[in-house]
Amino acid sequence: MARTRLTPERESELYTAVLDLLREVGYDALTMDAVAARTRSSKATLYRQWGSKPQLVVRALRHDKPVALAGTDTGSLRGDFHAALDLVDTCQMEKDSALMRGLAHAAHGNPDLLQAMRELLIDPEMTGLETMLRRAVDRGEVRADHPALKYVPHMLIGAYTTRWLVEDRAVDRAYVIDYVDSVILPALGV
Amino acid sequence: MARTRLTPERESELYTAVLDLLREVGYDALTMDAVAARTRSSKATLYRQWGSKPQLVVRALRHDKPVALAGTDTGSLRGDFHAALDLVDTCQMEKDSALMRGLAHAAHGNPDLLQAMRELLIDPEMTGLETMLRRAVDRGEVRADHPALKYVPHMLIGAYTTRWLVEDRAVDRAYVIDYVDSVILPALGV
Numbered sequence: 001m002a003r004t005r006l007t008p009e010r011e012s013e014l015y016t017a018v019l020d021l022l023r024e025v026g027y028d029a030l031t032m033d034a035v036a037a038r039t040r041s042s043k044a045t046l047y048r049q050w051g052s053k054p055q056l057v058v059r060a061l062r063h064d065k066p067v068a069l070a071g072t073d074t075g076s077l078r079g080d081f082h083a084a085l086d087l088v089d090t091c092q093m094e095k096d097s098a099l100m101r102g103l104a105h106a107a108h109g110n111p112d113l114l115q116a117m118r119e120l121l122i123d124p125e126m127t128g129l130e131t132m133l134r135r136a137v138d139r140g141e142v143r144a145d146h147p148a149l150k151y152v153p154h155m156l157i158g159a160y161t162t163r164w165l166v167e168d169r170a171v172d173r174a175y176v177i178d179y180v181d182s183v184i185l186p187a188l189g190v
Numbered sequence: 191m192a193r194t195r196l197t198p199e200r201e202s203e204l205y206t207a208v209l210d211l212l213r214e215v216g217y218d219a220l221t222m223d224a225v226a227a228r229t230r231s232s233k234a235t236l237y238r239q240w241g242s243k244p245q246l247v248v249r250a251l252r253h254d255k256p257v258a259l260a261g262t263d264t265g266s267l268r269g270d271f272h273a274a275l276d277l278v279d280t281c282q283m284e285k286d287s288a289l290m291r292g293l294a295h296a297a298h299g300n301p302d303l304l305q306a307m308r309e310l311l312i313d314p315e316m317t318g319l320e321t322m323l324r325r326a327v328d329r330g331e332v333r334a335d336h337p338a339l340k341y342v343p344h345m346l347i348g349a350y351t352t353r354w355l356v357e358d359r360a361v362d363r364a365y366v367i368d369y370v371d372s373v374i375l376p377a378l379g380v
């Protein structure tokens with residue numbers, strides 16, 4: 001892979017610059033020219049390393065973020081959800097929530113961006129979530145054919161995306177924990 | 191109110207034109223000039239009647255749409271949800287789902303649009319939903335202090351907004367009914 005040419009420090013620096021630009025101007029107005037200028041690199045380098053703007057932006061978001069949801073095996077679904085949320089930096093969560101909202105919206109008109117988001121951001125979390133839920137089923141905490149199982153992703157993503165609309169407030173850790181305890185676990189009969 | 195000057199037929203014609211334009215070009219690219227041209231009216235008339243583009247667009251969306259959620263009092267929460275969903279035109283739901291997503295997107299950068307959406311689209315449904323839930327509490331179906339009660343709006347809106355992201359599919363009646371039965375009612379202990 002061409003990507004091995006960058007040192008991890010340089011790659012990290014580039015990703016930070018991309019996220020800064022994203023917060024400043026939003027996805028649609030972000031150009032590869034601006035990223036090149038900000039990071040003193042050439043556009044050719046950027047395209048060689050990342051192939052496209054959607055790939056670069058989504059890798060910047062993914063960078064340094066462990067898949068949270070497979071998480072620690074605590075022995076209970078409630079424990080697993082809480083442990084996963086403990087791994088999430090609260091300030092980062094609030095900062096990212098606006099950013100992800102902007103990106104989700106840009107993705108409506110941009111199939112390449114949507115695909116990159118699915119592959120690099122959503123699918124890994126969904127896989128982690130499935131692992132966590134399978135452990136709960138294996139332990140006998142949740143019935144394998146429980147009708148709410150297939151909607152856990154909708155509930156969880158919905159918790160993040162609807163708060164601003166309903167309450168005009170950013171998502172924070174206390175809210176997500178309360179949503180997990182009040183909605184997701186009871187819906188699953190846990 | 192200046193709005194009484196238009197006949198209901200003319201008003202309805204204008205709203206249809208606004209929704210057509212919205213589907214064609216999206217909120218950001220929709221101009222009052224284009225609405226004026228399409229409807230053979232003057233911009234002055236549009237501004238006199240509706241005051242602003244956000245107000246015009248949101249009233250066009252609200253037009254002819256009864257508040258679905260207060261709905262029929264069927265004697266059970268499950269019955270009330272199903273009856274409310276029976277009132278919704280399924281084809282319209284699929285058409286509107288893309289339109290509402292686009293509008294929610296535009297609202298991120300536009301506080302006037304967000305406020306108009308809250309006042310004319312979201313709050314009336316939330317009030318209807320509260321009425322429906324209060325009936326369930328009064329009947330003893332749901333505990334008044336049930337922790338999931340405050341999250342019913344999040345669950346319901348989340349069901350509509352997350353399906354495209356999780357499943358890459360539009361919302362239809364069967365999905366919403368199944369979501370209500372599998373997630374919302376069990377979360378409430380019904």
